[in-house]
Amino acid sequence: MKAYDIVIIGGGPAGLAAAISAKKAGIESILILERDQELGGILNQCIHNGFGLHIFQEELTGPEYADRYIRQVKALNIEYQLNTMVMEISRDKLVTVMNREEGLFQIQAKAVVLAMGCRERSRGALNIPGFRPAGIFSAGTAQRLVNREGYLPGREVVILGSGDIGLIMARRMTLEGAKVKVVAELMPYSGGLKRNIVQCLDDFGIPLKLSHTVVDIKGKKRLESVTLARVDEKGKPVLGTEEEYSCDTLLLSVGLIPENELSVSMGVEMDSVTSGPRVNESLETSIPGVFACGNVLHVHDLVDFVSEEAALAGKCAALHVLRKEDEGKLAEIFPEEKENIRLVAGEGIRYTVPAVINIGRMEEELKVRFRVGSVYKNAFITVYFDEEEVFRKKKLILAPGEMEEVELTKEKLEEFPRLSQIILRIEEK
């Protein structure tokens, strides 16, 4: 049986960054398993620019961003296997995989990094009524057809969902000759970047209808029209506000869901808000030695933060392996284990990653990432150590579409030896 110190499930941006970081932390034996025919994951079809501002201080396209990491993986001689599907992972990290050349086989890992990414929510998840003709695509499927294959899925397009993928596809379809008639958004605000609203919609005169949803779909073979209606505060369509748009294509950009079927089947404890695993400061799941990062952990808006997070997961996976191999070394890295401190998503906060912190294992600084539940203007991000406020920062704007972060330092935490929980809150005053 093959055996590796670290097996990384997925060769997208998260898997690549995790592998590079694990290698740099001193692990030689690493294997990336990728189901597609190339490394880079979904970035390969994200041909628009805007990636990498945070990490490289320049604007790259998706394939260019991926290439920076792929080159490093190759330069570091990290092994990877393409066209290889992970079928199952057991609790004791026996990874069952399949490909055309070797069939089904198993790989034993000492540590596993979950980096499978996410999938798009489908029409069913919204229970949109109407017919089910050809012409209804998730934005990502359309992106693949247009950007990788050169095919236009349709000529007259309505888009539901104003997340970044929906906005980007509005521009892509327009520039390839399609007419995008309208983008509808269920929420009273767009989940996408302002820049994308301006440069993908306004530049081309595409209207954005906030607080609108699709209430009917017509066409028995190919899509003929969709009907939009305004929704009330509860998201229910308002009678009498229906407007029918003739179109041959409906693109859905209605949210992403971490793809955790493997994690669930191996018994990893899940977080019902993120749909990703619950992790600690090391991005380690409830199964020791199994780490998670990127969109499989929680859906990100910027790939830069995926890379950053994955680098931490890769490093911690490396430490896990080293710790087992060399107990002496361990003493240096992990002076002493303390009890876990719970992170609590207080008012206005939907979730935090990580969910628990072990001070003994945390690095000097730890980024806690979170999302807010609605739009706030001139509000404060606050952090409480039990009852005591330790951090307060004013933000001009906070929106659910933007991942936020606060940094905790080990030094500060150590000032509170009996700390049991850390609470994050949004306070309007």
Add this chain to the structure above:
Amino acid sequence: MFDYDVIIIGAGVCGTAIARELSRYQVRIGVLEKEEDVCCGTSKANSAIIHAGFDAPEGSLMAKLNVRGNEMMDKLSRDLDFPFKRNGSLVLCLNEEDRPKLETLYERGIANGVKELKILERDEVLKLEENLSDEVSAALHAPTGGIVCPFQMNIAFAENAHANGVEFYFDTEVENIEKLEEGFAIKTKSRTFKAKYVVNAAGVHADRLHNMVSTRTLRITPRKGEYCLLDKAAGKLVSRTIFSLPGRFGKGVLVTPTIHGNLLMGPTATDISDKEGTNTTREGLEEVLKKTAKSVKNIPVKQIITSFAGLRAHEEGREFIIEEAEDARGFIDCAGIQSPGLSSCPAIGEMVAQLLKEKMQLKEKESFIFTRTGMLNPKDLSLEERNRLIRENPAYGTIVCRCEMVTEGEIVDAITRPLGARSLDGVKRRTRAGMGRCQSGFCSPRTMEILAERLDIHKPEVTKMGAGSELILGTNKDTLEDKE
């Protein structure tokens, strides 16, 4: 002078079950289907359950054929290699006042010949199913109730019929039927078929065909049933099919696991006029959620992956019409096949075949092939067998649909086997590729590619469900024009 001895119109479960049963005999059979594949109408959108048989009135044809169809299912599913399971069903009584209705159902079931029926008290019911409503006071338990894959059953009938010499014509809509001196001329867009006998198994369209040859008009009303299908993660919420008694809230809806492990809820019942009106409605889907919540607790509605609607061929008399038209001898109706049509279809096949055998004095073939081997499902193989398979055919080593873990090998098989898939939906019904939680988001571009390769067509010609449902409408920049 006759193209066929018997022409069957409609390749749903009834038409193909009849074709299969009739193909035992020395007789030339053609099946005409207006869609591009088998299983495109009522057969593809229903509850996918095999009723025990306590619903239909005692002595009715429905009761008889349901119970008989149910009995045939074990052997048939083995012979024809389609998935079927007797998971049992429970009719819940949520209100002590309704108990007499439960008892009526029990007695009717006994009279209809349903075996092993039993009324269970609250505690016994909750022992069987822990997620039922707290209000359960009793339930009728029918262990013979089952679940089936209607697509696979339909495809199995068709493939086996085909193997026994039945010829299928797809995209062949019947425009008119003329009664001749002897037999019938059946006009379609491409050609006119002549046959001695016609079997009308056209589902919701059966009235239109019947009325072409008979003055005793039939009227079939499409009765829409809307459903929600949930992720496999929710499939274990109940293990039996859960009905509720028709009661204060009108006709009950069911909650059932599917044979593939999803959870299915529905149907509503609304009479409509459009015979192709398979659209779901907001009201309908809300009704499904509201009603099912009364019988089963904690339904994770967030896990709905798709919703759909099917049309039952409702006939006023609420009885199956399986007989020769009185004023058009040789024209056999198989009409008004609403619920429990799926459960009854094997028995309907038997009955129609018997009827024609007697009329035509048919002789059995010696060479009748009574078994059919379904598509190879690598998941059923041992590790060694699966690896041998991949060595022989590497396509079985590549996963195309990651939600349902369907390999390229299976998709190729679905397309290239006799009566194979010609569209994305055809592949989906045969392999489940695209039927999972992402609803074909990831796999459809690749499946389209395989379809194009194997059917030797260009990718833009690939359809979702036959002509008019093309998935790609152009190439990049094809309409951009240089203004200079």
Add this chain to the structure above:
Amino acid sequence: MREINLICINCPLGCPLVVEMEGKEVLKVTGNTCKRGEIYGRKEVTDPTRIVTSTVRVKGSKEKTVPVKTSKDIPKDKIFSCVTALKEVEVEAPIYMGDIILENVADTGINIIATKNVYSG
């Protein structure tokens, strides 16, 4: 004097900017919260530019397209001329990231370059 309304793209705040202009001269930018808003407002009304990304067809590879971009931002009103100029372009694999696919696209003085390696075979 005329007023042009814009939405600032620098952060999620999306300040509604009002740019007052006299001829081609910017008199004043209001509605911004920070300096970045003013800079954006001035540029957007006097010299709006965009990076354009697209694809062109590929021969001699199992890949069907290669993604491309303008090597620098081009005037906003040249976006459609730019993509239209790519309509008939077909390139032969192998292509490497950074390869010039089309020079001086739509007379902008800017080149179209490949953003992905596409290998032959």
